[in-house]
Amino acid sequence: xxxxxxxxxxxxxxxxxxxxxxxxxxxxxxxxxxxxxxxxxxxxxxxxxxxxxxxxxxxxxxxxxxxxxxxxxxxxxxxxxxxxxxxxxxxxxxxxxxxxxxxxxxxxxxxxxxxxxxxxxxxxxxxxxxxxxxxxxxxxxxxxxxxxxxxxxxxxxxxxxxxxxxxxxxxxxxxxxxxxxxxxxxxxxxxxxxxxxxxxxxxxxxxxxxxxxxxxxxxxxxxxxxxxxxxxxxxxxxxxxxxxxxxxxxxxxxxxxxxxxxxxxxxxxxxxxxxxxxxxxxxxxxxxxxxxxxxxxxxxxxxxxxxxxxxxxxxxxxxxxxxxxxxxx
Amino acid sequence: xxxxxxxxxxxxxxxxxxxxxxxxxxxxxxxxxxxxxxxxxxxxxxxxxxxxxxxxxxxxxxxxxxxxxxxxxxxxxxxxxxxxxxxxxxxxxxxxxxxxxxxxxxxxxxxxxxxxxxxxxxxxxxxxxxxxxxxxxxxxxxxxxxxxxxxxxxxxxxxxxxxxxxxxxxxxxxxxxxxxxxxxxxxxxxxxxxxxxxxxxxxxxxxxxxxxxxxxxxxxxxxxxxxxxxxxxxxxxxxxxxxxxxxxxxxxxxxxxxxxxxxxxxxxxxxxxxxxxxxxxxxxxxxxxxxxxxxxxxxxxxxxxxxxxxxxxxxxxxxxxxxxxxxxxxxxxxxxxxxxxxxxxxxxxxxxxxxxxxxxxxxxxxx
Numbered sequence: 001x002x003x004x005x006x007x008x009x010x011x012x013x014x015x016x017x018x019x020x021x022x023x024x025x026x027x028x029x030x031x032x033x034x035x036x037x038x039x040x041x042x043x044x045x046x047x048x049x050x051x052x053x054x055x056x057x058x059x060x061x062x063x064x065x066x067x068x069x070x071x072x073x074x075x076x077x078x079x080x081x082x083x084x085x086x087x088x089x090x091x092x093x094x095x096x097x098x099x100x101x102x103x104x105x106x107x108x109x110x111x112x113x114x115x116x117x118x119x120x121x122x123x124x125x126x127x128x129x130x131x132x133x134x135x136x137x138x139x140x141x142x143x144x145x146x147x148x149x150x151x152x153x154x155x156x157x158x159x160x161x162x163x164x165x166x167x168x169x170x171x172x173x174x175x176x177x178x179x180x181x182x183x184x185x186x187x188x189x190x191x192x193x194x195x196x197x198x199x200x201x202x203x204x205x206x207x208x209x210x211x212x213x214x215x216x217x218x219x220x221x222x223x224x225x226x227x228x229x230x231x232x233x234x235x236x237x238x239x240x241x242x243x244x245x246x247x248x249x250x251x252x253x254x255x256x257x258x259x260x261x262x263x264x265x266x267x268x269x270x271x272x273x274x275x276x277x278x279x280x281x282x283x284x285x286x287x288x289x290x291x292x293x294x295x296x297x298x299x300x301x302x303x304x305x306x307x308x309x310x311x312x313x314x315x316x317x318x319x320x321x322x323x324x325x326x327x328x329x
Numbered sequence: 330x331x332x333x334x335x336x337x338x339x340x341x342x343x344x345x346x347x348x349x350x351x352x353x354x355x356x357x358x359x360x361x362x363x364x365x366x367x368x369x370x371x372x373x374x375x376x377x378x379x380x381x382x383x384x385x386x387x388x389x390x391x392x393x394x395x396x397x398x399x400x401x402x403x404x405x406x407x408x409x410x411x412x413x414x415x416x417x418x419x420x421x422x423x424x425x426x427x428x429x430x431x432x433x434x435x436x437x438x439x440x441x442x443x444x445x446x447x448x449x450x451x452x453x454x455x456x457x458x459x460x461x462x463x464x465x466x467x468x469x470x471x472x473x474x475x476x477x478x479x480x481x482x483x484x485x486x487x488x489x490x491x492x493x494x495x496x497x498x499x500x501x502x503x504x505x506x507x508x509x510x511x512x513x514x515x516x517x518x519x520x521x522x523x524x525x526x527x528x529x530x531x532x533x534x535x536x537x538x539x540x541x542x543x544x545x546x547x548x549x550x551x552x553x554x555x556x557x558x559x560x561x562x563x564x565x566x567x568x569x570x571x572x573x574x575x576x577x578x579x580x581x582x583x584x585x586x587x588x589x590x591x592x593x594x595x596x597x598x599x600x601x602x603x604x605x606x607x608x609x610x611x612x613x614x615x616x617x618x619x620x621x622x623x624x625x626x627x628x629x630x631x632x633x634x635x636x637x638x639x640x641x642x643x644x645x646x647x648x649x650x651x652x653x654x655x656x657x658x659x660x661x662x663x664x665x666x667x668x669x670x671x672x673x674x675x676x677x678x679x680x681x682x683x684x685x686x687x688x689x690x691x692x693x694x695x696x
Binding site: 066081082083084085116117118119120121122124207208291310 | 362363364555640642643652665666669670672673674676677680681684
C-alpha cells in the first residue's frame with residue numbers, strides 16, 4: 001500500500017499524518033514541540049511508525065510549519081511547503097467548495113480565501129498573539145480550568161462580559177479585573193472568546209470577504225466556545241473538520257503526493273532516522289557587517305546542511321534543505 | 330568636507346562618484362546591517378519609520394569613521410520625510426555631534442534654496458564642470474538600472490541558484506571602478522557580459538510580480554529583506570515601480586511625479602497623499618494592464634501614504650483582477666514571516682495561472 005507522510009512542525013505542536021492513495025487519513029500524531037523540533041519529529045516518527053498497517057510503505061514525505069526546512073533535512077522531504085498553502089490544500093480536501101479557512105494555531109492565526117478551489121487571498125497575524133492557542137492555554141491554566149473544558153464552560157454563559165482583547169497582556173489584566181469585581185468565570189471566558197474573535201476579525205480578517213463554506217481549523221478549533229463566537233460574529237455556519245488539529249500535516253502529505261508524482265521517487269530517509277543523533281547549532285558569521293546567523297545541522301558529527309548566509313559563503317553544502325540532497329545514513 | 334550620506338541601493342556609488350569629482354572626501358556608507366538598524370532604532374523615536382532608523386544608524390556609523398557633514402534628499406507634504414532631516418540633525422546634536430546636515434529639496438520647488446546648497450557643495454568648480462559631472466553620473470545611473478533590470482529578469486531563469494546575484498555583484502564592482510564616460514561604457518558592457526554568462530532555462534515562463542510602495546524600502550534591499558532576490562529564487566521575475574532614473578525624471582527634474590501612474594490612480598484616489606501613495610494605487614493598475622501575475626506592496630510600518638494606498642488595495646485588486654500582498658516593515662519584522670508570506674503568495678499566483686488555463690506547466694497542487 002502506498003502511503004504518504006506529512007509533518008507540520010510549529011512553535012507549539014508537531015503533527016504527523018499518514019494518508020493512503022485515496023487521501024484517507026490512516027494515522028496521525030499530535031505532540032508538543034517544546035522548543036525541540038528535532039526531538040519532537042523523532043518521537044512523532046517513532047510513534048506513527050507503530051500505526052502503519054502491514055504492507056504499507058511511505059512513498060512520499062512533505063514538511064510544513066516554521067521548522068519545515070530543518071525537518072525537511074532530517075526526514076528527507078520530497079516537498080517543503082509554507083503552512084498557508086498546506087492548510088489551504090487540506091481544507092479543500094475535506095470541503096472541496098470551501099471559500100474561507102480560519103486557522104488558529106499555537107502562536108499564529110491566519111485567514112485564507114479560496115474561490116473555485118484556488119487561493120485568492122490570505123493574511124497572517126503580524127502584531128499580537130492574543131487569540132492564539134498559547135494564550136488560551138495560559139488563561140485556562142490561570143483560571144484552573146482544563147483547556148478541554150474551556151469551550152463548554154463558555155457556552156454556559158448567559159451574559160458574556162466585555163474583555164479588552166487587543167493585546168494579550170491587557171486582556172489578561174482586564175480578565176483579572178473582571179474576576180476581582182465578581183463576574184462569573186463562565187461569563188469571563190465567554191467574553192474572552194468574543195474578544196479573541198473580535199481581535200482576529202480586526203487583525204487578519206480586516207477587509208476580507210468571508211463567504212461560506214467556512215472551515216475552522218488549527219488546535220483552537222477544538223474550543224467550542226471560540227467556534228460559537230465565530231458563528232455569532234460572522235452569522236455563518238462554521239465547519240470544523242475531523243482532523244482540525246493536524247490539517248497542516250495533512251496538507252503536507254497531500255502536497256508530497258504531487259511532488260513525488262513529478263519526482264518519481266521519494267527522498268524519505270526511513271523511520272530509522274528517529275534513532276539518529278542529529279545536532280543543530282548556529283554561529284554568527286563575522287565575514288562582513290551583515291552578521292548572518294548561520295544554522296548548521298549535523299549527523300553523528302558530520303555536517304548535513306548549513307543555511308542562513310546572505311552571500312552564500314557557507315552554502316557549499318546547499319543553501320537550504322534541498323530535498324534532492326543525498327546523504328548516507 | 331568629509332561627507333556622509335544614507336545607503337540606498339545602487340544610488341550609493343553614484344553619490345560617491347559625484348562627491349569625489351567635486352573634490353570632497355565621501356564617507357561611503359556601508360551596506361546597512363542589523364547592527365546599523367539597532368543603532369538607529371536606539372536613538373530614533375519609536376514611531377519613526379524604518380528608513381529613518383536605518384539612515385540614522387548609517388549616520389552614526391559614518392560619524393565614527395570621520396564624517397563631518399551629511400547630505401540627504403528632503404521632501405514635504407503629508408509624508409514625514411520632510412521633517413526627518415531636521416529630526417536627524419537634532420538627534421545628532423543631542424548626542425553631542427557637530428555635523429552639518431544639508432538637505433536638498435526638489436530643485437524645481439525650492440529653487441533658491443537648492444541652488445544655494447548646490448553652490449556650496451560644488452565649491453570652486455564651475456557650473457559647467459558641475460554639469461559635466463552630473464551628466465557622467467546620469468550615465469552611470471542608466472547603466473546601473475539596466476544591470477538591475479537584467480538581474481531581475483534572469484534570476485528566475487538561472488539553473489544554479491545564486492548565479493545571477495553573483496554576476497550582478499561583479500557588475501556593480503565594474504561600474505564602481507569606472508571613473509569617466511568611456512570607462513562607464515566599458516564597465517557596462519563588461520557587466521552585461523557577466524550576466525550573459527549565467528546559465529539559464531530559456532523555456533521557463535516565470536511568474537511576473539510588480540513591486541510597489543515607498544521608495545526607500547523598494548530601493549534598499551536590506552530594508553525589504555532582499556525581497557527581489559527572494560522572489561527571484563522562488564521563480565518570479567520582478568519589476569519595481571521605481572528605478573533611480575525614472576525617479577530622477579519624474580520627481581527630481583519635474584514637480585509632477587510619475588504622471589502615468591498618477592493619472593491611472595486619479596479615478597480612485599484623486600489627490601496626492603504624500604510620498605508615493607498615489608503612485609502605489611496607479612502602479613497596481615499599471616502592472617495589471619501589463620499582464621503581471623501579482624503585486625507586492627512594500628511599506629514602512631506607520632507610513633501614512635502607503636496606509637492610504639493599502640486601504641484601496643482590496644477594491645483595486647478585485648476590480649483589476651490582480652492579487653496584492655502588502656508587507657509592512659519595521660525593526661520588529663522577522664525574516665521568517667516575510668519568507669513564509671512570499672512563498673504562499675507565489676503558490677497563490679501559480680495556482681491562479683494554472684486555473685486560468687492560460688499556462689501549461691507542472692503545478693504543485695493535487696486537483
